[in-house]
Amino acid sequence: MNEYENEKYVQYENGATFIRRGDKLTSMQFLYNAAKKKPRVITPSGKEIIYEFPDTPECEDARCWLCGGKTNGKGTPKKKTIKPTFTNHDIAKYPLSQSICEACTWGLANSSLRNYSILATGNGLEHPSKQQIRKYLINPPEPPFVFTIAVSGQKWLHIFAKINYNNSFFEIMYEQTPVQVNSQKFKAIIELIETLYNAGFTKDEILKGYYQAHKILAFGIEKFEKIENQLETERGSRLFELAVDLSRKEEK
Numbered sequence: 001m002n003e004y005e006n007e008k009y010v011q012y013e014n015g016a017t018f019i020r021r022g023d024k025l026t027s028m029q030f031l032y033n034a035a036k037k038k039p040r041v042i043t044p045s046g047k048e049i050i051y052e053f054p055d056t057p058e059c060e061d062a063r064c065w066l067c068g069g070k071t072n073g074k075g076t077p078k079k080k081t082i083k084p085t086f087t088n089h090d091i092a093k094y095p096l097s098q099s100i101c102e103a104c105t106w107g108l109a110n111s112s113l114r115n116y117s118i119l120a121t122g123n124g125l126e127h128p129s130k131q132q133i134r135k136y137l138i139n140p141p142e143p144p145f146v147f148t149i150a151v152s153g154q155k156w157l158h159i160f161a162k163i164n165y166n167n168s169f170f171e172i173m174y175e176q177t178p179v180q181v182n183s184q185k186f187k188a189i190i191e192l193i194e195t196l197y198n199a200g201f202t203k204d205e206i207l208k209g210y211y212q213a214h215k216i217l218a219f220g221i222e223k224f225e226k227i228e229n230q231l232e233t234e235r236g237s238r239l240f241e242l243a244v245d246l247s248r249k250e251e252k
């Protein structure tokens, strides 16, 4: 994150109590602030999560080992917070530090931040369902925001996520892969996919590009080729995979 991005964020959140002007906010700190604004989050299955924010002890390091952000004098010892099972040591932004900031300590202590997808905005934190993710990729929220899409629910994605300052072109973590999203393009792709999906083609057929001939005939060869020619150029990209994954049947 550069100073310019930070400036934009500070202007956007000007007046908010938790930000001090001039501080560089990292993605994890952004996420932390979002959760503090809205600690009660409902999961896609309807479960209620209420995030808690325990006091963090004072620390001597000015920077966080993990996110590299300012600790503002508060942090937990790295030795204690970073468990032996943590395998992402190479992503430490400030390897000289022995402290983990308040936000990262919180971020690593809550397994629901790994189990669920996350959308963090200036208004709060959400664990969106697939249908909500689909909606947000077509109509993205006001920036800034952080967006992760969990597939396995077993991996930390938020530590790799970026703060987005643009909602036409932005980056999400789709499982452990950063994916550049052009929301207009995503909308166009998913609409084509859903036309085929609603006509009886399976997600597997659309994903791989191998279709059963009788379905093509039933759908109409000309109409089919017009769609498939457009999908062909996108096939193989993570954005295409994501669009197939999120495509839905029309309710009748």
Ligand SMILES: [Zn+2]
Pocket: 026, 028, 064, 065, 066, 067, 068, 069, 100, 101, 102, 103, 104, 105
């Ligand atoms: Zn941190």
